[in-house]
Amino acid sequence: MIQNLMKIGLFQPEVPAKVASAEPDLTKGTPVLFKDANGKLIDLASLKGKVVFINFWATWCPPCIAEMPSINGLYKKYKDNKNVVFIMADVDGTIDSSTAFMKKKGYVLPVHIPASSMPKEYFSGSMPTTIVLDKQGRLSFNHVGGADYSNPEVAAFIDKLLKMNL
Template sequence: MKSKIISKAVIFSAIIILIAGIILNPDAKALLFGSLKNDINKPAGGFDKRSPDSAQAVNNGGTDTGTEFPTAPSVVFKDGNGKTIDISKQKGKVLFINFWATWCPPCIQEMPSINTLKKQFNDTEILFLMVDVDDNYKKSNKFMENNKYDLPVYTAVSSVPQELLSGSIPTTVIIDKEGRVVTRHEGGADYMNPETMKFFKELTRK
């Protein structure tokens, strides 16, 4: 009986140590969350886009509803200088909104292609918002600087509705010049493949 109690105590202690290690160790946290997100997200490569000319919307699950594109909700983001932007009031611009975190491996993996994509367009054509879900501007902006990415970091000022972010990252939302959410993609992607480039060029020409 005593040996069984000791065995259970050892197992319990090991579990506590493991949980504490995950909570306190950023690398362990990244490994755990990265593994989970790789299981539920699409692998980097394809981009779940919709033709700008189609009359189909992307619902919470990332599929077509057969209705017109939904209008972007009023959500406010803030940059490092304190300047705010309401995405519902940006008609005339294409918005590329990426929800990410520095500890998210799929987010890090797709970052080079996003940076390359941004270089193909000026700010009057596509406005890029890299939204840190941890609301840690200093840390995320330092990450951009260290990796020499020319990607503007934002944090959320108001709550972000589920039609934009359901809880999985990375999530990318594209809003056209009419202020409509034309696509919402969960998971990493290669934003420099020819079809994706064609999609964005069509959006900027409309």
């Protein structure tokens, strides 16, 4: 039902009018880490120079599941762009279950689990939460709740972030 409501235009993410925010770079100081299915750690600070799309989700969360097709479509648009990184962070920490879920649904999204504490500005506990960091590591987009990421404004926003100089 949520997916159908997305198709008729509800649950649209509020894309900021300006490209960069005044938010500080929260990747300085304490490392913000994610672990992939192979056990490889990713430190957000190492992703400077890239636009980073992070979605905090769980396999049992209906709004998370409802927005997954639109995130998968957005990922497919940028998957070959080395300057865009997607992190699908399963907040349950069950990487095997979340990887199996993605495979069963036919999604190609890269699954990770948080491997450190998260700044509350990134994730306060509500799911789904989606954030986008600009190339300087600043929080440029934050949406709590399900959303339709097939909205062309989302891709246009990512494209604007990609064009920004460091």
